[in-house]
Amino acid sequence: MGQKPGRLNTFVAPKPNRFLIRLMTPVNRVLMLKGFPLLRDLPLLNRVAGIRGIANVRQIDFPDADRERLAAVCGKGRATFLTPNHPEFFTDWMIDKEIVSKVAPLTASWATNGVVNGLGRLAQKFWLANNLIAQIPGNSDSARRHSVDWAVKGNGVLLHPEGAVGWHGDWIAPLMPGAAEMAIAALEQGRAADPGFQAWVAPVVWKLVFLHDADAGLQAECAYVEQRLRIENAARHASPAERVYAIYEALLARDEEKAGVIADRSQPVARRPETLIAKLSERLASQIGAADLSSNSELQRAARRWLRTSDESRDDTAAQAVKVSADMLQRLCRLGPFAWASETMTQEQAAEHIKRVRNDYCLGTFRDTLNRFVPQPVGPRRAIIRVPEPIAVHDCGGDAEALTAELRRRLQSALDDINADLRKAGGPRGYPNPFFQV
Incomplete structure (x- = not known):
């Protein structure tokens, strides 16, 4: 008989705890992102990660129009797969959680099995209560089935279609088709009970910019x-x-x-x-x-x-x-x-x-x-969050490859627009690029 997989490689369905999720929202906003007002600006204390915000994201630029665009495709009668870009580790879930807290607090989020299952039994219970879905390398069928079922109930599912962090915040890497494939499966499952059921793939982009000159850091x-x-x-x-x-x-x-x-x-x-x-x-x-x-x-x-x-x-x-x-x-x-x-x-x-x-x-x-x-930034930052037009899977047919290509186009276009606006405003700061090739 084959050896049974250990905890790391065993999928356990999340058990979201509404009270814990609500409690963690302000904790995430202050401790992980923005820091404690006044204290975060005091000498010496502004170097303590837990006081200045571990990810040091002082400002969050998330316009009402973008928030409402995302909220409009979340909820009962819809299966919605939220697909943010993935420019930075650790900060990813902190900003993603801030986004979903505004539109769909019970959104389930995919994460690596090393985080969900690999930090001990108590940590696993905590992450499952926060509605994290463990991605098991080479065996994602259980996670996919759970995601589809959860989405069909009218809850969001968030995953990063770029996969692992590449540390390139201005460029969208080739995407994996999982979000599109699960959206198609959710549409088929939802319409078996409700002919008017909808499925959406909702691109979200966020970009981090330094608030001050970061050269010394x-x-x-x-x-x-x-x-x-x-x-x-x-x-x-x-x-x-x-x-x-x-x-x-x-x-x-x-x-x-x-x-x-x-x-x-x-x-x-x-x-x-x-x-x-x-x-x-x-x-x-x-x-x-x-x-x-x-x-x-x-x-x-x-x-x-x-x-x-x-x-x-x-x-x-x-x-x-x-x-x-x-x-x-x-x-x-x-x-x-x-x-x-x-x-x-x-x-x-x-x-x-x-x-x-x-x-x-x-x-x-x-x-x-x-x-x-927990990578530490060299200075305080602003997160610019934008929501391109969501993709109505129920109007696009069942071609996962085409949906994935369109998703990447919308993500990159939104990032390009953010950068164009930054250049118009006179930023960001930079240097001649030694890598540049004509």
Whole structure:
């Protein structure tokens, strides 16, 4: 008989506690986001995360028109899947909770099984009472069925169609089709009882901008990363953008050396990874016997499935080799065209680059582990929240691929509009972008 899965990989349906959910709303708003008025501005106290707000989001710009647009597609007789972008870890659920508290407080939210199930039994009970749905890698059927049933009852379901955080707040990554597929399934289930039943996919975007010049904080975090990864300190007058570029160049050179690729360090970082990625992809496909996969993302998913699958004939050395190849390939693919698309790197983008490096390369210490779960911003911020026109699944047919493509278009368009408004207002602050390629 096969070994039973442990708590981490066992789906347990959420048991939402209305009182706890209502109680956590102001706690989230003050402790996690905005901080305590007056105290958060006092010297020394403004450095304590729990006083200044752990995510340090002082202002929330969520216009009534956008809130009402979202509220209009939530409620009885409708299955609504809320699909925010995913630019930052930890802050994601805090802002998402603030959004749903305004329109659909009993919304169920998808989260990784490591958060819901992986922090002990008491933590699991707490998260399930807060209506979090554990996503079990490689076995999401139970979570999907529960989501559809919950949505059909007139409650919202929130999930991030980009999947894992990529730390790119101005670019929407290719989306996974889960929200569209569940909306289609919910529509079919709802209309079996009510011919007028509706299903919606509701895009939501939020963007974080610094309230003040964050250069000093960015310089300090760059210095920490350089010291932690033993990278030569930047030139005295280097900008955070230049320091980020130098960090990535040094890390790329190390990965090239490990993989046996002869590096041409005169080439820009934007062009150099191609040879290394091709070599790693070929090696990983050979290691797991998946030479017919067409993309690196498919190959990475196949590698994760391979590592999860138990095989008594497989030795630890083979598994470790696959993990090393898969991890390196994933890190390399996380820096994409969004990095070199513009002549300017904003301070927010520089902050995202640094957080991505810390998440991917700074490992092993308590400080690093804490940063992965609760990354700290270098200054106070404003969250700009917008709701593009929701997608009426009941009017669009059952094509999940087309729905997903339209969802991505609406998310990106809304982000572009936010950035256009910021530029008209004279912001955001930035630097010449060393990654930029004509």
